[in-house]
Amino acid sequence: MSRDWWPSPAKLNLFLHILGRLDSGYHQLQSLFQILDYGDRLAFDINRSSTVQLDTHIVGVAHDDNLIVRAARLLKPHAATDAGVRIFLDKQLPMGGGIGGGSSNAATTLVALNHLWQCNLTEDALAELGLSLGADVPIFVRGRTAFANGVGEELTPAPLAPCWYLVVNPGVHVSTGEVFSLPELPRNTPALSWASYSFENTRNDCQQIVCDHYPEVANLLHWLVHYAPSRMTGTGACVFATFTDQNEASEVQAKLPAEWTSFVAKGVNLSPLQQKLQDVIAASDMN
Numbered sequence: 001m002s003r004d005w006w007p008s009p010a011k012l013n014l015f016l017h018i019l020g021r022l023d024s025g026y027h028q029l030q031s032l033f034q035i036l037d038y039g040d041r042l043a044f045d046i047n048r049s050s051t052v053q054l055d056t057h058i059v060g061v062a063h064d065d066n067l068i069v070r071a072a073r074l075l076k077p078h079a080a081t082d083a084g085v086r087i088f089l090d091k092q093l094p095m096g097g098g099i100g101g102g103s104s105n106a107a108t109t110l111v112a113l114n115h116l117w118q119c120n121l122t123e124d125a126l127a128e129l130g131l132s133l134g135a136d137v138p139i140f141v142r143g144r145t146a147f148a149n150g151v152g153e154e155l156t157p158a159p160l161a162p163c164w165y166l167v168v169n170p171g172v173h174v175s176t177g178e179v180f181s182l183p184e185l186p187r188n189t190p191a192l193s194w195a196s197y198s199f200e201n202t203r204n205d206c207q208q209i210v211c212d213h214y215p216e217v218a219n220l221l222h223w224l225v226h227y228a229p230s231r232m233t234g235t236g237a238c239v240f241a242t243f244t245d246q247n248e249a250s251e252v253q254a255k256l257p258a259e260w261t262s263f264v265a266k267g268v269n270l271s272p273l274q275q276k277l278q279d280v281i282a283a284s285d286m287n
């Protein structure tokens with residue numbers, strides 16, 4: 001049976017500044033989220049079982065802990081009492097890579113089921129629900145490349161010129177919680193006004209510390225930076241190199257040592273998830 005797949009794209013943090021620590025223990029950040037045209041896919045078989053069932057197992061993540069299941073259950077009180085769903089996941093994105101795979105899966109679940117279960121929640125309400133699952137969920141709910149403040153939930157859309165990224169995974173899993181708990185993490189970068197943003201006058205405040213703990217990330221950055229401007233995304237472990245031309249990105253990809261997995265993706269201003277939602281709504285309006 002052919003399934004109706006909903007995209008669950010990756011993101012990059014083109015920069016990541018840590019301005020301080022909030023009373024909640026979370027960190028106050030500034031970042032530029034670039035949405036990519038590459039990621040996982042999810043499909044939803046709606047039923048009237050009033051249960052949420054994820055059919056695809058992720059090694060190391062229990063069914064009920066999976067952000068997909070947690071997102072669906074969070075939304076369920078806003079649907080009819082007998083609303084149920086069987087969910088299928090096509091996983092492409094590495095976990096713990098700093099490209100937001102789990103958060104994006106949660107956002108796709110919220111956006112798709114809001115439509116399919118006819119919950120009629122606004123985008124603001126979905127983003128707020130998403131924030132309770134993780135700081136990176138709101139950017140995927142809103143689906144627009146954006147500057148971020150706060151813990152990543154205060155978003156200002158920032159359309160960027162077309163760009164291609166070579167995203168490389170050094171094969172180590174970096175825990176976001178662990179990086180943010182390291183005492184030596186810099187936490188006092190001054191606030192940047194968006195008008196003065198450039199790649200060169202920004203950085204990723206987690207990059208040095210992650211390189212110190214994970215030489216694999218340091219080696220990868222050392223290799224990539226010879227070819228193009230390169231930086232770690234999120235709390236790692238993935239690193240991206242930036243190109244204006246897709247072929248150049250593919251040429252560098254072809255030179256990568258075999259132990260590193262990678263993909264080439266286009267940066268987009270509107271996420272494939274929001275594009276899908278718009279297409280689905282337009283198709284149902286025509287019927």
Ligand SMILES: C[C@](O)(CO)[C@H](O)COP(=O)(O)OP(=O)(O)OC[C@H]1O[C@@H](n2ccc(N)nc2=O)[C@H](O)[C@@H]1O
Pocket residue numbers: 013016025026027028029031098103133134135136137150151152176177178180234235
């Ligand atoms: C590093 C980024 O990926 C940048 O986009 C995000 O800020 C992380 O977002 P995320 O993976 O959705 O993170 P969460 O699941 O909310 O948080 C994981 C852990 O990271 C720490 N954390 C996260 C985000 C933040 N702004 N400050 C934090 O201190 C907290 O200890 C938290 O328990």
Ligand SMILES: Nc1ncnc2c1ncn2[C@@H]1O[C@H](COP(=O)(O)OP(=O)(O)OP(=O)(O)O)[C@@H](O)[C@H]1O
Pocket residue numbers: 058060061065066067068094095096097098099100101102103104105106136174176234235236237
């Ligand atoms: N559907 C899911 N996909 C991936 N990871 C999930 C999922 N559900 C729960 N998790 C848990 O979330 C953790 C973080 O996964 P994720 O892929 O979001 O990491 P990440 O790319 O580093 O995220 P971020 O950039 O948001 O920090 C995983 O190690 C896993 O234990």
